Amino acid sequence: MVSIEDYGEFDTEWCPGCGNFGILKAIKQALVDIGRAPHEVLIASGIGQAAKLPHYMNCNLFNGLHGRSLPPATGAKIANHELTVLAVTGDGDCYGEGGNHLIHAIRRNPDITLIVHDNQIYGLTKGQASPTTEIGMRTKIQTHGVFNMPLNPLALAISLDCSFVSRGFAGDVPHLTELITRAIRHRGFSLIDVLQPCVSFNKLNTFAWYSERVYKLEEEGYTPNDRVKAFEKSLEWGDRIPLGVLYMHEKPTFEDHLEVLHSGMLIAHKPKTELVNELIDGYI
Amino acid sequence: MSVDLNIKVGGAAGQGIQTIGMILAKTFKTSGFYVFATQFYLSRVRGGHNTFQIRVSDTPVIAMTENVDILIALDRTSIDEHLKELSNGIVIVDKDTVELEDVSDSIFHVPILKIAKDVSGNRIYSNTVAIGAALGLMCFDFDHLAGVLTSTFKKKGEEIIDKNIEAARSGYEYAKKNYPSGCKFLITEPKKKDKLMLVSGNDAVAMGALAAGVQFLAAYPMTPSTGVMTFIASKADRFNAVVEQAEDEIAALNMALGASFAGARSMTTTSGGGFSLMVEALGLAGITETPVVIFLSQRPGPATGLPTMTEQGELQFVLNASQGEFPRCVLAPATPEDCFYLTAEAFNIADKYQIPVFIMSDQYLADSLFTCERFDPSTFLIERHLLHANEYESTQGKYRRYAFTTIGISPRAIPGQANILVVADSDEHDEFGHIDQTPTNRISMNDKRMKKIEHLKKIMSAPQVYGAGNSQVTLIGWGSTYGPLTEVVDMLTKEGHSVNLVHYTNIYPLPIIPTKEFLGRSKKTVCVENNATGQFARVLKEYADISVSEKVLRYDGKPFSPEFIIRSLKDKGVI
Numbered sequence: 001m002v003s004i005e006d007y008g009e010f011d012t013e014w015c016p017g018c019g020n021f022g023i024l025k026a027i028k029q030a031l032v033d034i035g036r037a038p039h040e041v042l043i044a045s046g047i048g049q050a051a052k053l054p055h056y057m058n059c060n061l062f063n064g065l066h067g068r069s070l071p072p073a074t075g076a077k078i079a080n081h082e083l084t085v086l087a088v089t090g091d092g093d094c095y096g097e098g099g100n101h102l103i104h105a106i107r108r109n110p111d112i113t114l115i116v117h118d119n120q121i122y123g124l125t126k127g128q129a130s131p132t133t134e135i136g137m138r139t140k141i142q143t144h145g146v147f148n149m150p151l152n153p154l155a156l157a158i159s160l161d162c163s164f165v166s167r168g169f170a171g172d173v174p175h176l177t178e179l180i181t182r183a184i185r186h187r188g189f190s191l192i193d194v195l196q197p198c199v200s201f202n203k204l205n206t207f208a209w210y211s212e213r214v215y216k217l218e219e220e221g222y223t224p225n226d227r228v229k230a231f232e233k234s235l236e237w238g239d240r241i242p243l244g245v246l247y248m249h250e251k252p253t254f255e256d257h258l259e260v261l262h263s264g265m266l267i268a269h270k271p272k273t274e275l276v277n278e279l280i281d282g283y284i
Numbered sequence: 285m286s287v288d289l290n291i292k293v294g295g296a297a298g299q300g301i302q303t304i305g306m307i308l309a310k311t312f313k314t315s316g317f318y319v320f321a322t323q324f325y326l327s328r329v330r331g332g333h334n335t336f337q338i339r340v341s342d343t344p345v346i347a348m349t350e351n352v353d354i355l356i357a358l359d360r361t362s363i364d365e366h367l368k369e370l371s372n373g374i375v376i377v378d379k380d381t382v383e384l385e386d387v388s389d390s391i392f393h394v395p396i397l398k399i400a401k402d403v404s405g406n407r408i409y410s411n412t413v414a415i416g417a418a419l420g421l422m423c424f425d426f427d428h429l430a431g432v433l434t435s436t437f438k439k440k441g442e443e444i445i446d447k448n449i450e451a452a453r454s455g456y457e458y459a460k461k462n463y464p465s466g467c468k469f470l471i472t473e474p475k476k477k478d479k480l481m482l483v484s485g486n487d488a489v490a491m492g493a494l495a496a497g498v499q500f501l502a503a504y505p506m507t508p509s510t511g512v513m514t515f516i517a518s519k520a521d522r523f524n525a526v527v528e529q530a531e532d533e534i535a536a537l538n539m540a541l542g543a544s545f546a547g548a549r550s551m552t553t554t555s556g557g558g559f560s561l562m563v564e565a566l567g568l569a570g571i572t573e574t575p576v577v578i579f580l581s582q583r584p585g586p587a588t589g590l591p592t593m594t595e596q597g598e599l600q601f602v603l604n605a606s607q608g609e610f611p612r613c614v615l616a617p618a619t620p621e622d623c624f625y626l627t628a629e630a631f632n633i634a635d636k637y638q639i640p641v642f643i644m645s646d647q648y649l650a651d652s653l654f655t656c657e658r659f660d661p662s663t664f665l666i667e668r669h670l671l672h673a674n675e676y677e678s679t680q681g682k683y684r685r686y687a688f689t690t691i692g693i694s695p696r697a698i699p700g701q702a703n704i705l706v707v708a709d710s711d712e713h714d715e716f717g718h719i720d721q722t723p724t725n726r727i728s729m730n731d732k733r734m735k736k737i738e739h740l741k742k743i744m745s746a747p748q749v750y751g752a753g754n755s756q757v758t759l760i761g762w763g764s765t766y767g768p769l770t771e772v773v774d775m776l777t778k779e780g781h782s783v784n785l786v787h788y789t790n791i792y793p794l795p796i797i798p799t800k801e802f803l804g805r806s807k808k809t810v811c812v813e814n815n816a817t818g819q820f821a822r823v824l825k826e827y828a829d830i831s832v833s834e835k836v837l838r839y840d841g842k843p844f845s846p847e848f849i850i851r852s853l854k855d856k857g858v859i
């Protein structure tokens with residue numbers, strides 16, 4: 001039996017009251033609920049406040065470069081698809097620096113769960129605009145207020161027919177835990193954009209601001225199986241912000257597509273070096 | 285007199301010069317000759333002008349020469365560009381299809397198109413007619429060609445094979461009958477027919493990687509590296525390997541690192557432009573001590589540069605790429621044998637030292653075809669240097685991925701094993717892999733990583749000395765220039781000069797002791813490099829404190845010919 005203690009308790013470098021704590025709690029609880037032991041889990045992350053998360057729990061971790069959580073996650077999943085692979089990243093990390101990888105990871109559809117701590121700001125570098133910062137927000141760099149249209153990650157993912165598209169809220173840990181559980185269980189690439197208040201640098205999108213607006217799709221009888229409806233839902237942002245699974249469907253994963261994995265992990269296959277002589281014959 | 289014959293095929297892209305070249309090269313090889321073939325893609329003219337040059341000899345050849353004996357001209361540009369390369373040669377051309385005003389003595393008209401249509405009923409047999417005509421000028425045993433045509437068109441069926449053989453025979457007979465002095469380039473077949481390979485540098489690298497048991501390759505296509513990726517992709521299913529075309533080179537190297545971290549033998553293939561995008565991930569490999577092999581095929585830069593041509597312009601970039609300091613290993617194959625064996629070895633070095641290892645090739649080596657001894661994969665043993673859970677005795681209760689050891693190499697485990705958690709971080713980290721920014725830890729960790737290079741240095745092979753041990757003049761080369769340089773040594777030695785060659789394939793860390801020994805003896809050292817500034821000469825200065833006396837450099841996008849090097853040595857008064 002896996003228990004929450006197996007995942008440990010660690011000191012963090014996060015500000016007291018930060019939304020990241022809720023996300024950490026939810027991830028650990030979800031893994032326990034699924035019965036996954038720490039050594040069966042790999043978390044790949046990028047750089048940012050969010051990306052430090054795997055250091056604060058027991059697991060295998062690959063804390064790589066800013067923006068680059070998904071490519072190592074993909075490589076590792078191919079090498080050993082028996083690992084439960086999570087990518088944990090921030091809004092700048094994933095939607096800015098690593099935007100291209102997000103697009104192509106969705107297209108590739110590996111069985112990876114991507115958790116984006118979306119605080120609508122660059123936390124680690126102390127408060128510059130991120131791709132999801134609201135129009136008009138002033139920062140030390142965006143001195144006239146943000147002009148660029150915020151990126152809508154859910155609409156983007158749905159437009160790419162991502163196999164699992166959802167939104168969680170760091171202020172509702174039980175709901176987020178359930179969401180992460182479903183995302184990990186889902187076969188295919190899963191995106192969870194998590195509304196994550198940054199108490200230090202985002203004075204607009206606070207716990208209170210989110211709490212007043214969020215509602216749960218499942219409580220409104222929404223079924224996440226229609227891409228067009230999901231797209232419509234993904235555009236909802238303002239007085240009401242939907243939480244939960246917007247869109248979900250099964251399709252072959254990247255691992256399904258790789259025949260060599262059907263008979264076991266890539267790393268468990270013996271290299272067929274004896275065949276090289278046959279290749280050489282072709283050059284004689 | 286020994287055989288040394290040069291055939292050049294020239295034409296526009298899409299005219300099939302590669303097929304002509306390959307069939308000729310195989311024909312000579314099967315009849316026991318040594319062959320060296322090289323390809324150029326000149327983009328000077330609209331539509332592109334390409335050539336395929338084949339050198340045939342009864343002794344080993346691994347370089348081209350500038351003199352052409354037979355030019356098969358499929359277009360007008362071939363004559364305009366290459367007629368001057370003929371001293372006593374012949375141009376095979378079909379004047380019905382290639383417009384020519386003034387006709388030089390060396391032009392030999394062969395009604396290629398007419399023969400193709402008359403004999404085989406289709407213009408597509410034109411190239412086969414041209415091949416036949418070239419061999420007719422040599423009064424070459426036609427059966428060898430018939431055999432190669434049969435195997436080349438095996439998949440297309442009897443009828444196509446027969447038509448090709450008929451077309452070739454007609455071209456052959458035409459040349460034999462109509463060329464004024466007949467059998468102008470009569471060559472005698474070697475009696476001894478070794479079972480040699482005819483292989484390109486890229487194919488040899490790919491086979492080396494497969495012999496090393498590569499399991500994962502992620503890359504983004506870029507000339508001239510793509511051939512390796514394509515080759516491995518075509519064999520991946522049979523070899524239990526996965527090849528993925530990444531969205532960009534940043535993803536490619538990061539994916540390879542993720543796969544390697546999880547235990548797969550991993551590599552990427554690229555050229556300078558793509559490698560520019562990989563630089564941050566190179567540092568990631570350095571600090572996380574994740575093994576990876578990077579096949580880097582050079583072409584002239586900066587930026588897009590000369591995409592289809594050759595250069596050795598990326599050495600300093602590779603040596604210095606990335607912020608921070610960490611060990612890496614750079615190998616530069618000189619021959620197809622090196623491409624095979626060094627590439628395989630690169631994987632073992634990467635795994636043993638947990639570092640990135642480069643195989644540096646270039647367009648010239650990548651695309652050239654060499655005859656060489658059969659590769660022997662049985663001489664190579666896969667060594668993964670991985671820690672398995674059952675060998676892991678938990679004393680502290682926690683696995684230290686970056687444990688301090690005397691030689692700096694920490695036991696490497698892969699994730700997924702009970703009782704072991706593997707932690708890797710691009711931040712400076714402690715022995716467990718967790719972020720640690722304290723100055724003492726930083727120093728210890730940096731020292732631990734850098735220590736590995738001291739050990740690696742000891743296994744780097746000495747440069748090869750070609751020619752006399754002691755000479756007045758020592759030529760210095762690295763990587764792909766080996767062929768032309770050895771020929772220069774042979775030619776100059778025959779002329780009575782005292783010249784040898786010290787040639788490097790193990791570039792970094794530089795084998796310093798043999799370097800000082802070999803280069804210290806020479807009165808005059810000349811570094812010969814396919815770049816504009818002498819990048820390897822700077823390596824010698826930096827690591828062995830040796831200043832070369834002279835440099836011979838070429839950076840027009842073309843590889844060295846022996847003649848080019850000798851001309852430069854004379855111009856510089858070295859000889």
Ligand SMILES: Cc1ncc(C[n+]2csc(CCOP(=O)(O)OP(=O)(O)O)c2C)c(N)n1
Nearest residue numbers: 047048049050066090091092093122123124
């Ligand atoms: C290549 C590169 N560019 C820039 C940085 C500096 N940097 C680190 S984190 C970060 C942004 C972090 O924002 P986000 O991803 O939203 O994470 P958060 O801190 O808000 O959780 C930046 C710009 C870096 N580490 N690497």
Ligand code: SF4
Nearest residue numbers: 015018049123198199
């Ligand atoms: S800066 Fe913001 S995101 Fe980072 S720990 Fe503090 S509150 Fe959280």
Ligand SMILES: [Mg+2]
Nearest residue numbers: 090091121123
């Ligand atoms: Mg952020």
